[in-house]
Amino acid sequence: MTNFGYALGVMQQEPVTRETFWRISPVGEVMFYFLAAVTVVWFLWGVYDRFARYSDGTADHAARLDDLPARIGRAAKVVLTNEKQFNRDFVGGVMHAFILWGFLTLLIGTTILAIDMDIWTKALGQPSFFVGDFYRSYSLVMDAMGLLFVVGVGVAIYRRYGLRMERLWDKHNSWEDAFLVWSLFLLGVGGYVVEGLRILGNDYPPHETVSFVGWFVALVFETGGVDQSMAGAVYPFAWWSHALLAFGFIVAVPYAKPFHMISSFANVVTNDDKAGKRLPGIPMDLDHTNAEDIDDFSWKEILDQDACTKCGRCSSVCPAKASGRPLDPRNVILDLKSYREDLDAGETESKPIVADGGGVIEAETMESCMACMACMDACPVDIEHLSSFTKMNRQLTDEGELAPSIQDMFQNVMQKGNTFGDPNRKRADWTEDLDFEVTDAREEPVDYLWYVGDYPSFDDRNKAVARSLATIFEASDVSVGILYDDEVYDGNDVRRVGEEFLFLEQAGTLVESFEACEFDTLVCTDPHSYNTFKNEYPEIDFEEFADDPMMEFDVEGFWNRRDEVEVLHYTQVVQDLVQSGSLPLDGTELDYTVTYHDPCHLGRYNDEYEAPRNLVRATGCDLHEMPRNRANSFCCGGGGGGLWMDFEEEPKPSEERLREALEDTEAGTAIEKFVVACPMCLTMYEDGRKTGGFEGDIEIVGLSELLAEAIESKGISVGSSGTSESATPADD
Template sequence: MSVLQSGAPTRPTFWGIGPVGKAAFYYLTVLTVVVFLLGSYRRVARYAEGDADPLPRLDDLPRRIVGAAGTVLSNRTLRDRDVVAGLAHAFVLWGFLTLLLATTILGVDMDFYRPLAGESFFVGDFYLSYSFVVDAMGLLFVVGLGVLLYRRYGVRQGRLWGRHTSAEDDLFVWALFLLGVGGYLTEGFRILGQGYPDFETVSFVGWGVAAALDGAGMTPAMAEATYPLVWWSHSLLAFAFIAAVPMGKPFHMLSSYANVVTHDEDAGRRLPGVPADLEATNAESIDDFTWKELLDQDACTKCGRCSAACPAKASGRPLDPRNVILDLKSYREARDAGDETIPIVSDDLDPDRPGELAYDEGGSVIAAATMESCMACMACMDACPVEIEHLTSFTRMNRQLVDQGDLDRNIQDTFQNVMQQGNTFGESQRNRADWADPLDAEPADAREESVEYLWYVGDYPSFDDRNKKVARSLARLFEEAGVDYGILYDDEVYDGNDVRRVGEEFLFIEQAATLVDAFDECEFEKIVCTDPHAFNTFANEYPELDFQEFADDPMMEVPDENWAGAPVFHWTQVVEDLVDDGRLGLRGDELDYTVTYHDPCHLGRYNGEYEAPRELVRATGCELAEMPRNRDDSFCCGGGGGGLWMEFDEETKPSEERLREALEDTDAGPTVEKFVVACPMCTTMFEDGRKTGGFEGEIEVVDVAELLIEAVEVREDAGVAASEADAAEFPADD
């Protein structure tokens, strides 16, 4: 007598299939697993053919695995910026894993426990609990897929469609949906065919399907006769899906998790270096890419979040981060299949037709103009739910463009300025500290006396007339608060952050070597930077540089020892502490402007500092109205990644779009009087955007330092006025 006939709650596993069908099922199971494993092995073997990655990707592996599991299972990164999509995907993931686990449990019972123990655990309360949980989670699975299907085909959400959208995307999502629906159909036919066993009410979805079939006129006999066809249809679809996982988009279910496990927590803010070997190539072929960069390509789910966040794409530049990653993947797969090798990146590809010449004679995979469009703002990486490190691959291709001499002429001129004069303006280093001439007190020379803060002023505050005002405002704040600081005068050179992101690695190393030598000659406790770009590179990149690797290169002059590092701060972090200590004497009511604040990419998204500038703005008494895109969602000014030195043919500049947003999309709207920044490059870009966008009469661009010094002056004037009033009321005796 079967367990079902004895009355114990359970269900037969091969009901109506027969011994031949059962044998065929096991044969197909083994075949499917073999195909899956071979396909997965080929994928992993291909990664092994990539170059070694210079960063530690597998250190502290248990922590990485657990952390990645938490990220993936919670769908935390998918809910960021799109709660509906994140929850829908979470339903799909949780439902899929539950169904996978349920199938595994059933297989363990049938193929291991029953033969060994002579009985089944798939009965009674266990079976009832199992059935309820599987039905509930399977319903989440189907509902989640329904939402995703509606967003893809109903509203046709733009970021889900693009040049790389193909039939595999349709097959993937519909196969999952049909698997979910097919499971319930199979269950419904079985429940109806078995005459509605009372305990099967726990399978509430399957019970509902059975009732619907019954209501449509199907009898138990018809359901029993049809069940094998439905069961085989569901099983064959499952086999086909599993076998296809390593062959296309479904593989992201594995590669995305691996990508999260192996990601670099400092990716972007800390770029990998290049080997000292002059024979080494950067992106001459796809074989130059590291195994992690190849994994990035396979981890891409085509979700388009990076594209939607990219300010270059929004401005009409020929860059779509998703397409670049997928162009590389498509080319790699075609090359592996035997297609002719072509250049990865060059300036001979029409930027208006990115990727189209990838397989045409004389073309390349990526256009130089596409890479030049990148602002190195990290918006794509911040938006990516699977931790793809776009900027690492982009920088690799920029380095190849430098090797080939294919960079924009203006960038090459900037390189020349740095090489000849030590700064991006091509000005004499003797004039570097001229910005300080109007000050009442000359900054201390950190080369000659010990200071608490070594102030790295930077190129733009030193040579750009508009930003000189910012430098003087900051110097006055330091003097007002009694800060012990000094500068390097003409020993200060360009820090190299952006030339590195444009691809000139060796020039970056030379600049770093010069500055590290200067740092080593000074006595100081901390470094404070005007520019977030310098702040990032001193804090995250200089300590990682291995100068000794280049010691034998006759063309390179490097320090005898690597830099030990020092505490590095952006000036807003230092001044925030001064304000908190009362050293600027601000009461918080000096100014009454309505302002908005723009988060610089290198201060905010790169280094997570969002509050110090805001606290300083509030300390002046100004009303701060936030723009819709703020903090980690901030929209780049357009100056990063060398954008400050290039000209682009774009209908709306990023800086113009940002100023429009400040005046039209904030809650305060046109009452916003000042657009507050905390980066010299942002100041330059927004002053330009204010002119070209027609905003000159509507809003003023000011640095936080300028706002603070105005508040200090108001406080001082109020103090003088109060003193004069007291003197008039209580005149001194004759």
């Protein structure tokens, strides 16, 4: 008989399946079920106990469990597609996909086997379905996906211990990290060892060729001198080692890093899609505390701490950390977690959460945050860093532990209504250089109410931005008006620094002015203002603060709760004007080689990336992207109060960004202009151009200035002597 005929005959005689408890005694089988039951109970109790701890946290400001089926569906999509794992790290995404899909396949396969053994055949008395083509398919899929799992874990081990990737190593590394990767690796490899010994011990059953990895392992054993009898003798030891390691891993899940498999999914389910861009308010409660104690954190903020996988993605994109400031977003979250766990275990004494020396988190660490949201954008498990950071900033504000420059800025806002401390009656002086009148929106209806903002109103360099934007609106012949001296600071950054009540006072004062005007659309020069008007003002119940004597405004209830007023950034408005033909630019006016910087509050905060780029192209400029663009944009350093603080950092975020524009962009030193669409960015980059030695290499220009120059070159008459001046940035 030929080999093929012999094999076919054997396949017809032998059942196409395998014995699950091969060479395991009846006593061993009973012991296995006993240990399995103990493991499951231990696991369930541990998970319950872990989640029960969240009840120690305070209530959360956001609705976290509304429309739960949709939330679970979104979380399943995020997790199963690994879409966030691919963000900024393609290899890491592939690695994690292999691990996740391989692990889930092995888990499902084990569950199917248990159903067949323990329910289908033993409990229900039905013949096993673990035979024939089902068994072949099962074996093939399990071997293939198990191989991907081992490869994925192997890459993880190589990146951690071979390459020693910097973001994977920090002070919070512990036995948990090694336990996770090595136990998974040993489980994956151990499964193939057990399979290889079984195949060799059964003298290579022909139907087991579908288990191609196990078959290969059996051949390796045989080549190494292991014969059939030896394989049968060693098999029980290998089988029990594999089983006990699996039980140990399952028991460890609720108590160590593997818990992130559960907590991370829960974190994605309970995600607030507006986290960061809108911050939680503070109730009018004299007993309210912000972050005096670990119990002041909400249950979601505690879940954030448990969901952290120590991957370091947030740290690797943090501009504060890159500039040498004492902030590492990962370590802040993990420091809070470690303190909470040590406190629960009685291993540490109670101490301030945030303080200038002696706190869980140092005050300088929180002052370093730029509120750019890069950490949140990079986080694959939706940790909402800014919620916890703001809570600690508010605690520092309550205790008066703020940098003097920030306190001076607060005083300016309280006394003058602006961050500069200038008389607010001078807010519209920038209009005096225009040959046309800018409409007073307090006196007549307009289509667009233009919130100019502090820097375009008071900063000499940014006044050119205001004049150029006024020129654009005049050339477009649209109805635009401003509030003149009734405009006050919007409060965005003072809120992110921690001064909630000053923010509320400014918001109420502005809303009172808004409600006194007749307009359709609110347009902002500054992305910071745009974000706070769009996402934060509608969340405030002004009536709650009506009786506070410090709140000198008369506003009832909410403002713009149902989006009655459209809120836009000026780039969105001007893009519409260009596309409608109201601003006739055809892309031939200018021929500069430029790059564009995405402001955090316009891009990452509000997903507006294309309007500014469309406008740059509309002027005819040759646009070249920096490597870090759109959601991956690198912060200028001015957010979160950074504009008013002095840090001894090297290099400054603004200097690093200008270096990137000139060295890492495809056009390199051919870049003539660095285009920005944010007054704060303009200020920071003008400073970085000087301190970084880039004055002769590149020009910082506001996008509105570029557009005004294009209008002038087009010969569009706007009746403004300020056109020429606004088309070219003011001298440094």
